[in-house]
Amino acid sequence: MNVTLSVLVGLAILAILISIAVRIQKILILHHKGKVIPGPPSDPLLGNILDLQKVGGFPNYLPKLHSQYGKITKLWLGSSNFVVSISDPSLVAEVAGTLQSLPTSIKQPFTWIGDEIYFFRQPQEAKSIKIKLLRLLSGETLDCLREATQKHMTGLFDRWTSSEWEQTIDFRDELSQVSLTIIGDCLIGEEFSNSSLGQEISASFIKVLNGVQPRTEEVIPAVWDRSYWDWQKTVVHLHQCIYDLIDQRKQDANLNQRTDFLSRVLRDKDDQGESLFTKEEIRATIINFLFGGFDAVAVAFTSACYILAQHPEIQAQVRAEVDRVVGCRVPNSEDLKALGYLNQVLKETMRINPPSSVTMRQVDLDFELAGYQIPKGTILFISISALHNNQEIWSAPEKFCPERFSTENEKEHLRYAYIPFGVGARGCIGGNFAMTQLQLMLLMLLQRFSMQIPDREVIFKPEASAVLFRTKLELLTVSLRQSTLLSKCFGIRLPLPNIKAILLCSPSQTRQESERANDVHLVLRTTRSGNGR
Numbered sequence: 001m002n003v004t005l006s007v008l009v010g011l012a013i014l015a016i017l018i019s020i021a022v023r024i025q026k027i028l029i030l031h032h033k034g035k036v037i038p039g040p041p042s043d044p045l046l047g048n049i050l051d052l053q054k055v056g057g058f059p060n061y062l063p064k065l066h067s068q069y070g071k072i073t074k075l076w077l078g079s080s081n082f083v084v085s086i087s088d089p090s091l092v093a094e095v096a097g098t099l100q101s102l103p104t105s106i107k108q109p110f111t112w113i114g115d116e117i118y119f120f121r122q123p124q125e126a127k128s129i130k131i132k133l134l135r136l137l138s139g140e141t142l143d144c145l146r147e148a149t150q151k152h153m154t155g156l157f158d159r160w161t162s163s164e165w166e167q168t169i170d171f172r173d174e175l176s177q178v179s180l181t182i183i184g185d186c187l188i189g190e191e192f193s194n195s196s197l198g199q200e201i202s203a204s205f206i207k208v209l210n211g212v213q214p215r216t217e218e219v220i221p222a223v224w225d226r227s228y229w230d231w232q233k234t235v236v237h238l239h240q241c242i243y244d245l246i247d248q249r250k251q252d253a254n255l256n257q258r259t260d261f262l263s264r265v266l267r268d269k270d271d272q273g274e275s276l277f278t279k280e281e282i283r284a285t286i287i288n289f290l291f292g293g294f295d296a297v298a299v300a301f302t303s304a305c306y307i308l309a310q311h312p313e314i315q316a317q318v319r320a321e322v323d324r325v326v327g328c329r330v331p332n333s334e335d336l337k338a339l340g341y342l343n344q345v346l347k348e349t350m351r352i353n354p355p356s357s358v359t360m361r362q363v364d365l366d367f368e369l370a371g372y373q374i375p376k377g378t379i380l381f382i383s384i385s386a387l388h389n390n391q392e393i394w395s396a397p398e399k400f401c402p403e404r405f406s407t408e409n410e411k412e413h414l415r416y417a418y419i420p421f422g423v424g425a426r427g428c429i430g431g432n433f434a435m436t437q438l439q440l441m442l443l444m445l446l447q448r449f450s451m452q453i454p455d456r457e458v459i460f461k462p463e464a465s466a467v468l469f470r471t472k473l474e475l476l477t478v479s480l481r482q483s484t485l486l487s488k489c490f491g492i493r494l495p496l497p498n499i500k501a502i503l504l505c506s507p508s509q510t511r512q513e514s515e516r517a518n519d520v521h522l523v524l525r526t527t528r529s530g531n532g533r
Contacts, residue, residue, distance in 0.1 A: 023080070026377055030082040033366075033375035037084060039074035040065065047076030059357040062087070062383040066390075072370045081105065083379045084369075085358075087386035089393070091370055092416040095380060096424045099361035100126075103379045106360055112208060112215070112235045113291065114284035119426055127425040132276055133285065136268065137433055140259035141186065143333070145433060148185040149440040150330055152178050152193075157448050172302050175441075179301075180205075180294035182437065187286050188245060189260040197245055204238040205290055242283045262286065289430065296355045297434050301441050304349045307400055309451040314402065318342050319446045326443060336439045344402035346438050350420040352400060355434070357385040359422045384419055393417045 042048050052061045052075075062085055065073045071088035086092060100123030107120060118129040156178050160169065184192030184202060192198035211231035214222070222228040246262070249255065255263055265285075268276050277285070308315040321341045336343075363378040374380070389397040393414060394404070403409065416423060421431035428434075 027080050027082075030375055030377055033373055034074055034082055034084070034378070037072065037074040037372050037374075038069040040069075042076040045079050047078050047081070049077060052077075057357075058383075059353075059385045062358060062381065063386040063389050066383060066386040072372060077379075081379060082375075082377065083381055084363075084372075084374055085381035085383045085386070086369070087383045087390055088370075089387065089414040089416040092382055092387070092419070092423060094369060095361065095382070096416065098367075099363065099380060100425055101362040101364055102426065103360050103362045105379075109212065110288075110291075112212065113287045114239070114280065116278070116281045116284035117288050118281075118285070118429075123425055129281075130425060130429055132268075133429055136261060136264050137430070141261050141264060142433070142436060144259040144261070145182070145186045145436055146333060146440060148182045149437050150444070152182050152185070153441055153444045157444065161448070171305075172298060175298035175301055176295050179298045179437075180290070183290060183293040183297075185260070187261045187289055188249075189258060189262065191245070197241060197248070201238065201241045201245070204234055204241060205287070207234050208238055209291075238287070239283055242286055243279065246279055246282060261289075292428070293430055293434065297437050297441075300346075300350060300353070300355060300434070300438055303353045304346060304438070304442055305445070305451055307349055307352070308345070309453050311400055312452065314345065314400070315446075315451060318345055318442075319450070322443050322446045326447065328447065331440060331443055335443075336436065339439065339443060340407070341402060342439060342443060343435075344405040346435065346442065347405040347418075347420075348400060348402045351388045351394075351404070351418060354384045354388060354420040355428070356420075356422065358383055359419075359426065361426070382419070382423065384422075387417060387419065390417075 040048060040051065043050070048061075052058070055061045055064060065075065065085065066087040071091060072084065072086050075083045075085065077083055086095070102119065110117065110120075118126050118133065120126075121129065156174065180202065181193050184198065188198065188201075192202065208231070211227070211234065214227070215231060246266070249262055249266060252258070252263075256267060258264075262282070265277055265282055266275070270276055308318065318341055321339060325338045326335050359382045361380045361382070363374055363376055363380055366376050367374055387393070391397055394417075419427075421428035421434075
């Protein structure tokens with residue numbers, strides 16, 4: 001018995017040693033094959049992580065590298081993650097249709113959503129699922145989104161203007177919360193905001209997000225920590241609440257008349273009358289859309305408002321268009337098509353501050369790119385922030401210029417020069433959804449408020465976007481204001497200032513001094529009492 005146990009222990013140790021040796025061999029191969037690719041020197045253990053941290057993360061670091069080393073460059077994240085980054089549309093075109101696998105490390109922060117997420121699947125399967133989901137995110141579901149946005153933004157603005165006195169609001173938190181409610185109502189119906197089960201889903205979702213950060217930082221699961229098990233229970237509870245909602249919806253007598261996403265998914269059948277999605281896939285998709293949609297929209301909206309406050313002449317031009325096309329009435333779908341300049345402003349905002357500064361692919365086989373051999377095991381970065389600030393593509397890229405996206409100028413854009421929502425089968429599925437919501441939110445704000453930077457306010461320049469806006473690897477929760485998180489394999493924390501808005505409900509009021517010097521402020525002045533009232 002003891003001999004058998006000793007043999008098993010010996011074999012286990014041998015297997016571990018072989019695994020370590022294979023890993024070291026792979027790293028040495030990456031070092032050898034990658035040494036000819038231009039890039040900065042790196043630390044043997046930390047790689048370029050400290051350099052990345054010093055400049056504020058990927059939105060700043062990658063453009064800096066590409067400015068110094070050209071359209072293809074390399075970096076190391078730790079001792080084993082070899083990265084090749086590209087910032088040229090022609091190179092993106094070469095890899096967009098061929099590299100479809102995601103790095104294993106990027107999946108770790110999202111395991112709580114479930115393995116059933118479409119982008120965890122193999123490339124062809126992910127593409128097929130994405131096509132089916134895109135069809136369900138159009139038509140009636142977009143109408144549902146418009147109705148939910150109008151309802152909840154009107155309620156928010158009514159609350160903002162209900163006081164006769166100056167008040168300070170947490171602009172970003174307010175927008176994150178209302179965006180979550182909007183996307184929740186669109187995904188599962190009004191039950192998200194006005195039923196006990198919907199409120200339980202919302203509360204559990206926020207609680208899970210609050211616990212994601214320590215989970216993603218763990219090298220091994222913290223099974224000795226009670227908070228770990230409490231968080232796991234909350235994840236299970238969130239999943240079960242959505243399962244309960246699915247079961248309830250299947251029995252809803254009005255299922256065929258409902259326009260929310262969940263109802264449309266449950267109605268969708270194949271030629272044999274079978275559901276196109278399993279219960280687990282529906283649950284994972286709903287959580288994924290909640291996670292991917294609510295804060296990204298809030299961040300983009302906050303960015304647009306702050307930039308418009310920095311450019312009052314552009315703000316005035318957008319407001320004039322809103323007044324001309326919509327006036328004081330409730331906007332409709334045709335209005336969104338007619339608001340050309342507003343759409344240009346949003347596109348330019350996402351050029352300067354894209355929802356994600358980088359998109360990633362795993363290199364599964366050696367291949368040649370720009371004259372360099374890219375070895376198997378490399379993580380390929382498509383640097384969206386560098387593409388969007390490439391001086392060879394954009395004239396004066398640091399300047400905010402909505403006219404870049406006029407109908408005439410857009411025809412001249414190179415393919416893949418502007419990719420705010422990523423590219424290919426792994427690109428963001430909710431891009432059109434997000435744009436529709438942003439259009440409505442911004443035009444409704446401009447119907448009722450003007451924005452300006454207070455006197456003596458420190459203005460954040462576009463190139464400082466890392467401190468204001470997230471990347472795909474950053475997880476921002478409603479209660480987490482001071483820092484964001486890059487996934488465990490990078491281990492970088494970025495500062496995030498509070499975004500406050502001083503509401504002046506009368507144009508004659510003046511702003512009092514800020515109570516907190518580290519807050520970033522906007523002044524919102526009411527221009528009308530409400531939409532059509």
